Amino acid sequence: MTIKDLSAQTGYSVGTVSRVLNDQPNVSEKAKKTILEAAAACGFQLNTNAQQLKQQRSNNILVLVKGSSNQLFSSLVEAIQSRVALTTYHLVVDYMDEDNDEVLRAVQLVREKKPLGILFPGGNRENFLAHFGRIDAPCVLVTSSGADLPFENLSSVCCDEDQAVMHTIERLIDLGHRKIAIIGGYRDRSDTARRRFQGCMAAFEAHGIPFAPEQDYANARFSYEAGYEAAEKLIARSDQYTAIFCMADVMAMGAIRALTDHGLRVPQDVSVVGFDGLSIGEYIVPRLTTVSQSVEQLAQRSVDLLRERIEGSHEAIHEVIPAELQWRESTRSIEK
Amino acid sequence: MTIKDLSAQTGYSVGTVSRVLNDQPNVSEKAKKTILEAAAACGFQLNTNAQQLKQQRSNNILVLVKGSSNQLFSSLVEAIQSRVALTTYHLVVDYMDEDNDEVLRAVQLVREKKPLGILFPGGNRENFLAHFGRIDAPCVLVTSSGADLPFENLSSVCCDEDQAVMHTIERLIDLGHRKIAIIGGYRDRSDTARRRFQGCMAAFEAHGIPFAPEQDYANARFSYEAGYEAAEKLIARSDQYTAIFCMADVMAMGAIRALTDHGLRVPQDVSVVGFDGLSIGEYIVPRLTTVSQSVEQLAQRSVDLLRERIEGSHEAIHEVIPAELQWRESTRSIEK
DNA sequence: TTGTACGCGTTATCAT
DNA sequence: ATGATAACGCGTACAA
Numbered sequence: 001m002t003i004k005d006l007s008a009q010t011g012y013s014v015g016t017v018s019r020v021l022n023d024q025p026n027v028s029e030k031a032k033k034t035i036l037e038a039a040a041a042c043g044f045q046l047n048t049n050a051q052q053l054k055q056q057r058s059n060n061i062l063v064l065v066k067g068s069s070n071q072l073f074s075s076l077v078e079a080i081q082s083r084v085a086l087t088t089y090h091l092v093v094d095y096m097d098e099d100n101d102e103v104l105r106a107v108q109l110v111r112e113k114k115p116l117g118i119l120f121p122g123g124n125r126e127n128f129l130a131h132f133g134r135i136d137a138p139c140v141l142v143t144s145s146g147a148d149l150p151f152e153n154l155s156s157v158c159c160d161e162d163q164a165v166m167h168t169i170e171r172l173i174d175l176g177h178r179k180i181a182i183i184g185g186y187r188d189r190s191d192t193a194r195r196r197f198q199g200c201m202a203a204f205e206a207h208g209i210p211f212a213p214e215q216d217y218a219n220a221r222f223s224y225e226a227g228y229e230a231a232e233k234l235i236a237r238s239d240q241y242t243a244i245f246c247m248a249d250v251m252a253m254g255a256i257r258a259l260t261d262h263g264l265r266v267p268q269d270v271s272v273v274g275f276d277g278l279s280i281g282e283y284i285v286p287r288l289t290t291v292s293q294s295v296e297q298l299a300q301r302s303v304d305l306l307r308e309r310i311e312g313s314h315e316a317i318h319e320v321i322p323a324e325l326q327w328r329e330s331t332r333s334i335e336k
Numbered sequence: 337m338t339i340k341d342l343s344a345q346t347g348y349s350v351g352t353v354s355r356v357l358n359d360q361p362n363v364s365e366k367a368k369k370t371i372l373e374a375a376a377a378c379g380f381q382l383n384t385n386a387q388q389l390k391q392q393r394s395n396n397i398l399v400l401v402k403g404s405s406n407q408l409f410s411s412l413v414e415a416i417q418s419r420v421a422l423t424t425y426h427l428v429v430d431y432m433d434e435d436n437d438e439v440l441r442a443v444q445l446v447r448e449k450k451p452l453g454i455l456f457p458g459g460n461r462e463n464f465l466a467h468f469g470r471i472d473a474p475c476v477l478v479t480s481s482g483a484d485l486p487f488e489n490l491s492s493v494c495c496d497e498d499q500a501v502m503h504t505i506e507r508l509i510d511l512g513h514r515k516i517a518i519i520g521g522y523r524d525r526s527d528t529a530r531r532r533f534q535g536c537m538a539a540f541e542a543h544g545i546p547f548a549p550e551q552d553y554a555n556a557r558f559s560y561e562a563g564y565e566a567a568e569k570l571i572a573r574s575d576q577y578t579a580i581f582c583m584a585d586v587m588a589m590g591a592i593r594a595l596t597d598h599g600l601r602v603p604q605d606v607s608v609v610g611f612d613g614l615s616i617g618e619y620i621v622p623r624l625t626t627v628s629q630s631v632e633q634l635a636q637r638s639v640d641l642l643r644e645r646i647e648g649s650h651e652a653i654h655e656v657i658p659a660e661l662q663w664r665e666s667t668r669s670i671e672k
Numbered sequence: 673t674t675g676t677a678c679g680c681g682t683t684a685t686c687a688t
Numbered sequence: 689a690t691g692a693t694a695a696c697g698c699g700t701a702c703a704a
Contacts, residue, residue, distance in 0.1 A: 002697055013675045018699060026673060045447040049394075050697035053385040053680050074410040081431040093429045095417040111381040224619045257619040283560045283593040284620050338681055349691045354683060362689060386681030389696050 001044055010034050021046060052114070060092045061306060062115035064106055066122055067098035069223040071250055072276045072295070073121045076142065079299030080119060087307065089116065098221075103127040107134050117306045125149070125191045138309035142302045143293070144191055147318040155309065157301045157319040159293040161192070164323035165199025166206075168273055168291055169245060171325065173207050175333040177243040177271065180209070182217045183230040183255055184247035196247050196275065216241075220251050227254025235262050241270060242334055249274035249281050249290055256284075256330065271331035277324070286329035297321045337380055346374050357382060388450075396428045397642060398451035400442055402458055403434030405559040407586055408612045408631070409457045412478065415635030416455060423643065425452065434557075439463040443470050453642045461485070461527045474645035478638045479629070480527055483654040491645065493637045493655040495629040497528070500659035501535025502542075504609055504627055505581060507661065509543050511669040513579040513607065516545070518553045519566040519591055520583035532583050532611065552577075556587050563590025571598050577606060578670055585610035585617050585626055592620075592666065607667035613660070622665035633657045 003021070007014045012031055019027050020035040038044075052058050061084055065073055077093060084091040092115065096105050104127070106118055118139040128149055132139075138153050146156035172180055182200055185193030197217075204211040211217075218233050220226035227250060234241060235258065244259075246252035252274030256266050264270050266286060274281060277292020301319055308314050339357065343350045348367055355363050356371040374380075388394050397420055401409055413429060420427040428451065432441050440463070442454055454475040464485055468475075474489050482492035508516055518536055521529030533553075540547040547553075554569050556562035563586060570577060571594065580595075582588035588610030592602050602608050602622060610617060613628020637655055644650050 003699095004697075014698085015675055015677095015700080016673085019674090022699080028673060031673080043443075043447065045444070047389070047697050048448060049385045049389040050680090051699080053383070053389050053682085053696090054698045054700090056680070058385075074414075078410075078431065085431075091431075095414065095421075095427075107379075108381065111379065112384055224615060228619065253616065253619050257621065260621050279560060280589065280616060283564065283589050285593065285596050340681075350682085351684085351692075352690055355690090358683080364689060367689080383681050386696090387683075389680090389698090390682045390684085392696070 001042055002047070006035065006038055006044060010038050056114070058114045058116065059088070059090055060113065060115045061089045061117050061119065061303075061310075062092050062094060062106075062109060062113065063119040063121065064102050064109070065093060065095045066100075066102050067222070069098075069221070069250070070122075070248070071278055071280075072143075072222075072248070075278070075295045076121050076299060079295045080303060083299050083303040087303075089307075101127045101131070103131045103135070106139075107131060110135055110137055116310045119302055119306060120144075122192070124189065128154070138306060140302045140306045140309075142298055145195075145318060145320075146316070152316050153309070155305045155316045155318060157298060157305060157321060159298075159323035160320050161195045161323065162199035162202065164291045164325065165196045165245070165275070166203045168325055169200050169203035170207065171327075172243050172245070172271065172273070172331070173203065173209060175271075175331070176335040178209060179238070179240045180204075180211070180216070180243045180245060181234045181238075181241045182211075182245050182247070183220050183227060183234070183251050184217065185222065186219050193247060200245065220254075222248050222250055224250050224254040224257075227251030228258045229254075231255035231258035232262070235259070235264070243271040243273070243331070245273045247275050249276040249278040249288060252288055252290070252330070253280070253284060256288075267330050267332040271334075273331055277326060281326075281328070289328045289331040290326050291323050292326050293323050294321065337378055338383070342371065342374055342380060346370050392450075394450045394452065395424070395426055396449065396451045397425045397453050397455065397639070397646075398428050398430060398442075398445060398449065399455040399457065400438050400445070401429060401431045402436075402438050403558070405557070405586070406458075406584070407614055407616075408479075408558075408584070411614070411631045412457050412635060415631045416639060419635050419639040423639075425643075437463050437467070439467045439471070442475075443467060446471055446473055452646045455638055455642060456480075458528070460525065464490070474642060476638045476642045476645075478634055481531075481654060481656075482652070488652050489645070491641045491652045491654060493634060493641060493657060495634075495659035496656050497531045497659065498535035498538065500627045500661065501532045501581070501611070502539045504661055505536050505539035506543065507663075508579050508581070508607065508609070508667070509539065509545060511607075511667070512671040514545060515574070515576045516540075516547070516552070516579045516581060517570045517574075517577045518547075518581050518583070519556050519563060519570070519587050520553065521558065522555050529583060536581065556590075558584050558586055560586050560590040560593075563587030564594045565590075567591035567594035568598070571595070571600070579607040579609070579667070581609045583611050585612040585614040585624060588624055588626070588666070589616070589620060592624075602666050603668040607670075609667055613662060617662075617664070625664045625667040626662050627659050628662050629659050630657065 003014050003017045006017050020032050121142045123141045123144050141156035143158050145158050146154045187193045218230035220230040274288050274290040277290050281288035339350050339353045343353050356368050457478045459477045459480050477492035479494050481494050482490045523529045554566035556566040610624050610626040617624035
């Protein structure tokens with residue numbers, strides 16, 4: 001079933017049929033009615049391939065998801081999907097391996113699929129610096145800042161991570177914690193890890209708290225398991241820690257498990273803080289104290305920013321959404 | 337950059353270029369080499385739209401995800417993605433609202449996108465009965481059985497839910513539990529809920545344990561929050577329950593939270609069992625006892641089944657993968 | 673307001 | 689082994 005068939009059926013030419021189906025002006029009410037009815041009757045759908053081939057563009061927004069164990073991104077993709085569903089665009093999700101280059105992949109997909117724009121949850125600074133110049137479609141970096149990247153087609157939306165982390169650590173310090181450990185991402189590979197680490201250091205320095213990275217910092221991927229292992233490493237190194245700040249909720253939950261397995265109670269013996277505000281955090285025992293970034297807002301703003309760029313001719317915008325410290329049950333004061 | 341440009345560049349005709357790019361016979365080594373090099377040099381990609389328009393088919397496998405709060409499906413989609421990435425096919429994920437008709441949506445997408453096949457995580461029996469006849473592409477129902485559905489283009493892969501649930505309840509009974517409550521899905525809408533419910537009832541009946549659904553069964557959607565609320569309802573109805581079986585891990589984790597908030601300890605006061613085997617279950621305190629279905633196997637078998645149908649001419653296959661009862665810390669014996 | 677005809681980039685058929 | 693050319697289904701400039 002093509003517009004040709006529809007044309008034959010209704011007696012109108014393919015031109016008129018096409019105009020009606022695309023809701024264009026210069027068609028009589030009568031033609032519109034006749035054709036729309038005939039189309040509805042046989043459940044007609046325009047052929048997307050022909051359409052896009054002709055128009056030299058797709059109607060798709062692409063989201064490039066890197067690594068899958070990070071629960072935050074799953075939620076984010078779903079929220080993005082909901083938001084895109086409200087528009088006339090279609091969301092295409094492309095998953096890729098954690099340790100491949102997302103920008104290189106994007107370069108390929110741009111040529112292959114011609115998306116109107118791309119959303120990058122996460123995203124690595126070096127990769128962008130190296131190859132992003134080859135992409136001319138508007139893009140948005142989500143959960144990571146692109147403010148200091150020199151690309152006018154790259155917007156970003158993220159929360160003020162380093163500030164939020166700094167305040168969180170300060171809160172811990174206020175509550176009497178002095179021996180604080182960090183479980184975080186590999187700083188040589190992850191911007192997120194790097195920025196959150198800066199927040200930690202700022203707090204430690206401002207308050208004169210000693211912190212030796214090689215001792216008090218444990219590397220981990222963004223998964224329960226990695227959090228577990230990192231916490232075990234920390235426990236083996238010292239039994240003095242009264243608090244552990246984790247750069248992701250999944251790490252924090254793994255860490256809590258490890259602490260528990262080693263006979264340490266949370267928060268009585270060790271306070272644990274996460275980052276992300278995953279909904280599971282409100283249900284575990286104890287409820288997880290965390291820096292929450294609103295997945296809804298992240299999704300909403302990033303989609304909106306991208307749409308503006310696609311539809312208008314704005315320049316790159318770097319938006320910061322608030323991060324909210326959710327003080328719950330996995331942390332306590334240790335003032336005497 | 338099109339094959340025409342490539343043709344001009346290399347001096348060969350578009351026909352030869354196309355043959356080389358599609359790895360077809362009847363091309364000289366020399367032509368192959370020249371053209372491949374030129375293509376690589378400018379990062380050439382065939383235009384998918386033109387290709388598919390010409391070939392009258394896509395290269396896509398579609399997965400239709402319904403409802404998003406169900407963590408299991410997120411993991412499943414990712415596992416499916418990994419599996420499909422190993423093939424020459426491309427995975428297209430389409431998310432849809434929990435309470436829309438997935439089959440109607442599929443009918444539309446088949447016309448619009450012409451996928452080679454469709455994967456349905458979950459899926460509702462009534463919807464299939466009503467409209468699946470209009471779909472002729474091969475499909476696979478994942479986590480839900482299609483064995484009793486009369487469609488020769490519908491395969492399925494799931495675990496033996498009712499058996500697994502029955503054994504789980506029997507185990508609870510063996511351990512001395514007599515007052516057992518169930519938190520599960522709405523049986524009038526969900527096949528999964530219906531089948532798991534049957535497993536429960538079979539166990540209760542076989543052992544002469546009284547069970548009154550209107551009293552001892554609490555409805556819930558597949559989310560933490562719903563599990564929490566359902567558990568509260570149960571607690572309000574009776575304080576006699578020594579065990580709660582939940583039809584999903586997310587419900588179980590919500591339930592554990594509710595019990596804890598009401599001063600009940602898990603498993604000392606109440607044992608809690610989940611279903612799915614989500615990885616978070618191994619990290620919460622207490623570790624969650626659960627009926628685990630392997631997401632890996634589910635993904636692998638469903639993709640393989642679909643491929644067989646796409647590539648060969650097999651008939652529908654209904655495969656059952658093992659479910660494994662993971663007895664962990666959220667349950668205990670109450671023998672005196 | 674409507675119709676005609678060309679071209680988007682590719683594959684495939686048929687000559688050569 | 690290679691080249692010319694006709695589709696695939698659609699949008700659109702141009703003519704009527």
